[in-house]
Amino acid sequence: MTFGQLVRKNVVRQKRLYIGYIASSSVSVMILFMFMNFVYNPAVVGGYMPAGARMVMLVSGWLVALFSVFFIFYFHTAMLRLRGQEFGLLQVLGMTPKQMGRMVIRESAMIDGVALGLGLLFGLLFTKLFLLAVGDLLVLPMEIPFAVPAKSWLVTCIVFILIFALEGALMAFRIRRRGPKHLLFSSRSRQKPPHPSLLLAGLGVVCVAVGYYLAIAQSVRTLETLIGLVVIIALVVIGTYLIYTQVLVWVLMRLRGRVRTGVALLTVSRLAYRMKDHARALTVIATLSAVVMTGAGTMLGFLSVLKQGDVVRQPFAVMTWTNVNHPLSHTSADLAHQLNASGAKVTQELDATALAGTLQKGTGQRGVYPVSVVSRSTFQRFVTAIQSAHKQVAYMYPDVPKLAVGHALYVASFPVTVPNEFHDTQAKLTVGRDNAASVVVDRQISERTFNFGTTAISDNLLVVSDADFRHLKAIAPPASIWTAHAFTVANPTKVPATMKQQFPSSQVNVAEPTDQSLVGLFSTMIFSGMFISLMMLLACGNTLYFRLLNNRAEDGIQFRALRRIGITHRELGRVLTVEFSVMFFFPFVLAAMHAIVAMIDFRHVLALPGRLWPVSLAVLLAYLAFMVIYFIAARITYPRQLHIDDPRRAR
Amino acid sequence: MPILTANRLVKVYGGEPGAQVRALDGVDFAIEPGEFVAIMGPSGSGKTTLLNILAGLDKPTGGQLVVDGQSVETLSGDALALFRRRKLGFVFQDFNLLDTLTLAENVALPLTLDKYPAREVHKRVEDVMARLGLQESQRRYPYEVSGGQQQRAAVARAIVHQPAIVLADEPTGNLDSASARTLLETFSSLHESHGTTLLMVTHDALAASYSDRVFFIQDGKVYSRLDRDGPRESFFQEILHTLSVLEVKCHDIRPTRP
Numbered sequence: 001m002t003f004g005q006l007v008r009k010n011v012v013r014q015k016r017l018y019i020g021y022i023a024s025s026s027v028s029v030m031i032l033f034m035f036m037n038f039v040y041n042p043a044v045v046g047g048y049m050p051a052g053a054r055m056v057m058l059v060s061g062w063l064v065a066l067f068s069v070f071f072i073f074y075f076h077t078a079m080l081r082l083r084g085q086e087f088g089l090l091q092v093l094g095m096t097p098k099q100m101g102r103m104v105i106r107e108s109a110m111i112d113g114v115a116l117g118l119g120l121l122f123g124l125l126f127t128k129l130f131l132l133a134v135g136d137l138l139v140l141p142m143e144i145p146f147a148v149p150a151k152s153w154l155v156t157c158i159v160f161i162l163i164f165a166l167e168g169a170l171m172a173f174r175i176r177r178r179g180p181k182h183l184l185f186s187s188r189s190r191q192k193p194p195h196p197s198l199l200l201a202g203l204g205v206v207c208v209a210v211g212y213y214l215a216i217a218q219s220v221r222t223l224e225t226l227i228g229l230v231v232i233i234a235l236v237v238i239g240t241y242l243i244y245t246q247v248l249v250w251v252l253m254r255l256r257g258r259v260r261t262g263v264a265l266l267t268v269s270r271l272a273y274r275m276k277d278h279a280r281a282l283t284v285i286a287t288l289s290a291v292v293m294t295g296a297g298t299m300l301g302f303l304s305v306l307k308q309g310d311v312v313r314q315p316f317a318v319m320t321w322t323n324v325n326h327p328l329s330h331t332s333a334d335l336a337h338q339l340n341a342s343g344a345k346v347t348q349e350l351d352a353t354a355l356a357g358t359l360q361k362g363t364g365q366r367g368v369y370p371v372s373v374v375s376r377s378t379f380q381r382f383v384t385a386i387q388s389a390h391k392q393v394a395y396m397y398p399d400v401p402k403l404a405v406g407h408a409l410y411v412a413s414f415p416v417t418v419p420n421e422f423h424d425t426q427a428k429l430t431v432g433r434d435n436a437a438s439v440v441v442d443r444q445i446s447e448r449t450f451n452f453g454t455t456a457i458s459d460n461l462l463v464v465s466d467a468d469f470r471h472l473k474a475i476a477p478p479a480s481i482w483t484a485h486a487f488t489v490a491n492p493t494k495v496p497a498t499m500k501q502q503f504p505s506s507q508v509n510v511a512e513p514t515d516q517s518l519v520g521l522f523s524t525m526i527f528s529g530m531f532i533s534l535m536m537l538l539a540c541g542n543t544l545y546f547r548l549l550n551n552r553a554e555d556g557i558q559f560r561a562l563r564r565i566g567i568t569h570r571e572l573g574r575v576l577t578v579e580f581s582v583m584f585f586f587p588f589v590l591a592a593m594h595a596i597v598a599m600i601d602f603r604h605v606l607a608l609p610g611r612l613w614p615v616s617l618a619v620l621l622a623y624l625a626f627m628v629i630y631f632i633a634a635r636i637t638y639p640r641q642l643h644i645d646d647p648r649r650a651r
Numbered sequence: 652m653p654i655l656t657a658n659r660l661v662k663v664y665g666g667e668p669g670a671q672v673r674a675l676d677g678v679d680f681a682i683e684p685g686e687f688v689a690i691m692g693p694s695g696s697g698k699t700t701l702l703n704i705l706a707g708l709d710k711p712t713g714g715q716l717v718v719d720g721q722s723v724e725t726l727s728g729d730a731l732a733l734f735r736r737r738k739l740g741f742v743f744q745d746f747n748l749l750d751t752l753t754l755a756e757n758v759a760l761p762l763t764l765d766k767y768p769a770r771e772v773h774k775r776v777e778d779v780m781a782r783l784g785l786q787e788s789q790r791r792y793p794y795e796v797s798g799g800q801q802q803r804a805a806v807a808r809a810i811v812h813q814p815a816i817v818l819a820d821e822p823t824g825n826l827d828s829a830s831a832r833t834l835l836e837t838f839s840s841l842h843e844s845h846g847t848t849l850l851m852v853t854h855d856a857l858a859a860s861y862s863d864r865v866f867f868i869q870d871g872k873v874y875s876r877l878d879r880d881g882p883r884e885s886f887f888q889e890i891l892h893t894l895s896v897l898e899v900k901c902h903d904i905r906p907t908r909p
Contacts, residue, residue: 269752
């Protein structure tokens with residue numbers, strides 16, 4: 001047998017070990033290749049594409065490469081650790097460290113070559129489909145032509161060959177430095193009963209709690225600096241690790257004193273023992289899963305908020321403002337006629353009277369707020385109209401309370417980053433020139449009842465009691481009294497495009513849906529994000545796979561011994577079911593918690609109205625579904641690999 | 652009535668007629684309750700195969716095996732596991748204790764698997780460990796005690812559920828001579844004062860000399876049998892003598908096992 005044959009046999013006869021690694025690596029190659037095929041597609045480079053799309057794909061590609069570096073190193077290290085005994089034996093038999101290094105390099109060249117080849121092949125196969133999907137998402141007028149430019153071959157190959165070469169060299173270097181004793185006995189020398197420390201367990205819980213607190217309660221303030229973000233992530237990751245190594249072990253050790261049946265005793269003691277070994281992998285999984293779920297959840301959620309936002313920005317299809325100095329060329333009856341004629345079909349027609357004024361809080365320039373004063377009943381009429389026209393956002397428009405004389409509500413109609421300035425605040429209201437009256441502003445609410453975008457009158461409203469409004473209107477100069485007309489329609493898409501041009505832009509607002517190209521761009525981002533998520537999911541699966549492989553030899557011995565004592569398959573199955581559940585679902589629970597906190601944080605930062613949760617929760621469920629499938633597959637195949645009933649493997 | 656009866660046990664490995672190996676070629680013997688029997692034989696004689704079949708880990712190709720009135724070859728799968736759990740006790744060469752459990756928990760395992768009430772488990776484990784001189788090490792983990800103590804814990808585990816018969820596979824193989832002696836004396840005392848039925852497979856003449864009767868097997872058959880009717884020392888001499896006859900016959904000098 002030559003050296004080369006040894007290398008080949010090492011790989012081919014341990015395909016079980018390498019298959020997960022190859023799958024993960026080739027998926028990364030495939031994804032990068034597809035992304036690059038898009039980026040360097042002549043039609044994209046030359047073309048009619050939204051400029052951002054290419055950028056999104058390019059950045060995603062670099063993310064894929066960066067992430068591949070990490071997990072390729074991580075998995076290869078794990079694999080070589082699994083083969084520690086083999087390397088130790090080879091060294092005892094007289095293989096020199098230099099030869100070992102060479103062996104590792106040649107082995108990795110072989111596996112990585114296979115991964116690269118497979119990745120390129122699958123990339124090639126799926127490129128057309130990928131281009132079709134992206135074109136569809138970007139709502140392009142025509143298909144992106146299929147092309148596999150030389151540049152994308154080049155970039156993909158260079159990136160991965162660099163990663164693989166670096167990684168192979170590093171692994172070879174590391175294996176050379178280990179002594180045979182370390183390699184041979186590394187799995188045996190580390191046997192100690194688990195001793196969780198209550199102090200560290202407490203610290204772990206505190207870390208996570210503080211991280212959560214910073215994210216939720218101090219959201220915007222913490223995220224102002226990058227340091228805040230890093231601190232939160234570090235706290236949560238450390239906390240997660242301690243939860244595994246300390247909290248969980250502590251709980252298991254306590255349980256152990258209480259369990260009465262043999263199966264429970266076995267399960268609990270095995271878990272407590274192995275948790276320290278699992279901890280690092282499970283922390284990685286929990287973190288990765290949290291990243292995937294947060295990323296997907298926030299992105300998809302943001303998209304849905306963006307779509308919901310149309311209504312919230314412009315609740316009425318058409319809205320006009322007029323006063324004595326600014327008459328309109330068409331009457332409201334005219335407008336209604338036009339709308340009905342075009343097929344938009346008016347469903348509701350409202351009018352309102354508003355007074356232009358200013359609100360002075362305290363003294364000095366900073367406390368001056370221009371406002372449009374409306375009566376409580378008018379405001380409620382608009383709220384009711386929106387509630388009935390847009391059921392899906394009705395929850396954002398609660399009924400307004402009755403107001404006492406001298407009391408008011410401040411309505412910040414652009415909820416994005418408007419600080420909350422009013423709670424039982426004494427203020428001076430001026431309508432017209434200098435008719436100052438004193439009001440108490442009870443509180444501030446954030447919603448938009450009048451369309452955004454008309455500059456004739458202030459965007460922010462002051463809602464006063466009907467009695468106060470009558471009084472204010474009586475003393476207001478005619479130039480500050482405005483009248484609004486608003487329409488809701490059944491078919492917003494049929495509103496004629498010409499409607500807007502009939503009036504000065506400061507006096508009219510016609511609702512337009514969010515820019516389609518923005519949504520398209522965003523969808524592309526989500527689409528490429530999906531591939532990165534897929535990669536991370538695979539990485540999670542792979543990490544678990546390695547944990548299982550790590551335990552397999554030991555479990556084989558233990559289970560065969562138990563089988564001799566007379567344990568049934570069902571009992572062994574119960575042990576495995578519980579153990580796998582902890583391995584697969586405990587990280588999910590932690591990750592889901594992290595992700596939910598991150599999304600609450602995101603919700604604060606986003607500061608846009610709209611519902612994020614339904615979509616985000618759907619992402620969590622999809623993730624859970626993936627874990628369930630993986631759990632079932634592992635649970636079914638694992639016992640078969642143990643050869644429990646094979647008498648020739650007595651020990 | 653014998654507690655274990657092997658009747659013309661045959662085990663053939665390999666499917667094709669040319670490549671077949673007859674590991675057991677019609678083994679007959681019986682063990683009465685309270686007996687301490689040793690099985691000796693050179694490597695390749697079929698000892699391990701015989702033990703695997705007696706333990707229900709492997710199925711014989713032919714013949715019958717009856718343990719405590721139950722014919723073992725008719726059982727399979729989990730029924731066989733339950734049979735082993737209740738009727739048999741095992742002592743292995745490499746102890747086979749679970750590292751994740753303390754010695755006491757290891758000993759308790761056969762009982763807890765059978766859902767005995769906690770108090771009874773506790774009492775029995777205390778009893779049997781005290782009998783084997785392991786009171787001090789109950790809460791220790793296997794890797795924290797010596798090989799001799801590990802093997803005594805394994806013996807405790809093998810007898811805690813009062814099995815019909817205890818099967819021991821080279822129990823002294825991994826022990827130093829002092830620990831081996833202590834273990835063998837433990838076997839003798841279990842046998843003498845508690846009437847435990849023991850079957851031990853060994854290649855060590857000293858270990859075999861602690862038994863009442865030795866079966867020698869060779870080429871898958873019971874070649875001869877030796878009954879003890881005097882002091883242990885003379886029995887030891889007789890065993891050595893028989894072994895030397897066997898060695899001359901098959902040119903196998905001092906059989907050893909890995």
